[in-house]
Amino acid sequence: xxxxxxxxxxxxxxxxxxxxxxxxxxxxxxxxxxxxxxxxxxxxxxxxxxxxxx
Numbered sequence: 001x002x003x004x005x006x007x008x009x010x011x012x013x014x015x016x017x018x019x020x021x022x023x024x025x026x027x028x029x030x031x032x033x034x035x036x037x038x039x040x041x042x043x044x045x046x047x048x049x050x051x052x053x054x
Contacts, residue, residue, distance in 0.1 A: 017025075
């Protein structure tokens with residue numbers, strides 16, 4: 001079986017996002033980063049509490 005041809009994709013214009021859309025993505029990424037940071041701190045605190053109980 002041969003690999004599918006990518007010829008049809010070459011005709012596809014590049015995706016253009018409006019400034020508003022890019023701004024929303026930027027805010028979403030910042031919120032996700034903050035969420036992950038909070039989770040990391042929370043897990044770190046839980047790990048410290050577990051080691052204190054030993």
